[in-house]
Amino acid sequence: MGTARSVVLPGPLALDGGTQLAPVTIAYETYGILAPDRGNAILVAHALTGDQHVASVHPRTGRPGWWHRMVGPGRPIDTDRWFVVCANVLGSCMGSSGPASAAADGRAFAMRFPVLTLRDMVRAQAMLLDHLGIGVLAAAVGGSMGGMQVLEWTATYPERVRAAVVIASAARHSAQNIAFHEVGRQAVMADPKWRGGDYYESDDPPAAGLAVARMAAHITYLSEAGLTEKFGRRLQKRPNSPEGAKRFGFDADFQVESYLRHQGISFVDRFDANSYLYITRAMDYFDLAEEHGGRLADAFRRSAARFCLVSFDTDWLYPTAESRTIVQALNAGGAATSFVELSSPFGHDAFLLDVPELDRVVGGFLGAAT
């Protein structure tokens, strides 16, 4: 139902790492109709392995968009009212410039692609909005890494965001966050098929390493209680053992093992290993306070946006304390801020799942937008 497009922006885009990128291709999708005064645009920012197909069928997996319950006619982000833009982040693999893109020599960048920051991704989104003729966003909305981009938007382009919705997110990556990402990167790089990143011509990518990385990450997206509720210690049912019995082997014996393996295997069909390295790296470098002299409140000093912060009580990846830190910084600057911790058994993944309270919070906050 969305309109998928791609644009090549001449650039150059000046990157935090000191280099420049040109040209810059951005793949994006839009929903709804841009108002004549161009005042009804909402930017939705996606998470680490998300994409621009927020409410459309994913072209590779055939599955519904990752936030189809949030975006659409009559949905909390109502496309009968808002013009919704979602862009594949720079460094990703769904059409925007990234390590799989062709460099000037015609070969894939691979690890020659510049290391990015979330601010670089946001700068590229701003270039896209310029191209679309959108000056000011009615709102920027995102969960997880999407929420980090929303925070970057209010800090980097304070005059261009009227409202900000930041869900299950944080203003910086913690040591534990970095540690989990590093495990994932090492899993990819330990795969001999990674070949220093130069696997694009082999048609034989480091799938095993990327699957392990995804498995490790996936555990952090769920809560201990949620895993217990969903799987507990239940064993796999098999033809000769409908109730499940221990097999004293190394096949997936517990249901949670089978589930995790499936998560790993299905991920590699839709995602590029080098993009995983680059985007996790960008997240690890994210520390909004550090970009503003070490004081988080200063990041928001020039913003006039209304803020809506949401956390989930079982999210241990970006726990409620991280949202509270942001709220305190916003309050210090007198920003209009609402904050709610929602209860959910789903851990970090709750922002993507069926949590009606989240719909009401987002819909209510945007409904009051002008």
Next chain:
Amino acid sequence: MGTARSVVLPGPLALDGGTQLAPVTIAYETYGILAPDRGNAILVAHALTGDQHVASVHPRTGRPGWWHRMVGPGRPIDTDRWFVVCANVLGSCMGSSGPASAAADGRAFAMRFPVLTLRDMVRAQAMLLDHLGIGVLAAAVGGSMGGMQVLEWTATYPERVRAAVVIASAARHSAQNIAFHEVGRQAVMADPKWRGGDYYESDDPPAAGLAVARMAAHITYLSEAGLTEKFGRRLQKRPNSPEGAKRFGFDADFQVESYLRHQGISFVDRFDANSYLYITRAMDYFDLAEEHGGRLADAFRRSAARFCLVSFDTDWLYPTAESRTIVQALNAGGAATSFVELSSPFGHDAFLLDVPELDRVVGGFLGAAT
């Protein structure tokens, strides 16, 4: 200071998986002197990657024993009073029978080694105590997987344990525990050098995969707060950047990355990848209640031991709630039980580290032993 020995027990040892193992080699170390009445023996059970060198220099790493602060003359487990026995668990790689051992055909068992349970490990320890002429233990003591073995001891040999010390442990492996172990196993198995387990003749083991497994596991041993305190987001100091600066690359840029990589690399020098598979599998199968009709209290019904349970407030691998579950089951049976949750920033690893309160609790509990 200990006396390292190894014994080949004729067996056969009947395993929970339905097969038998014979012969059974057990490598162990003892400290102190066995009293004439053989009544002063304490069994120390080690954790997943531990070994029998509890208070002696590790023969491969040259580092002090893993619990040298707990075991020795004048230490909480005072070897002037107690005869301490610690055996390398079955399935491990420090001298006891395991996948690296030679099978009847002279070649390493590799994945032909039978899948074990913690109860199998405990049965092998009981055979060792028979060999040593020790009927009843004054105490069994262990942390993490060691604590699980202690619980198995009181359930399987209730007449042979007078006191049990269970630290930072659990009566079953949770779905999240299994999930993390499965990631580690998949990391090993994804390494082409694993070769289905048959790497012993190549002198080229799956080091990269095992290092990734260890890195992922190591995060679970530490607390988020501990990682933040120890590393935060501090960058690596380099010759041209004594204060640390972002390098916009994929080298270990943050100190926590460098630390994790070191943990992974140093682990592979001292541990066998297949042993890691087998021992994690045994832990995943551990569910003491399930072994006793689904009711944990029934596991302890025949035990007359005094119990001492200790948990740490920042341990999220085996959180305090797991210890409370055990305490409730013990209380239901009227067992003499003491329980304390200690405060420590070190997460699960606290049981191995400098926590003076732990010394006092263990020393005090054993000091009252007869």
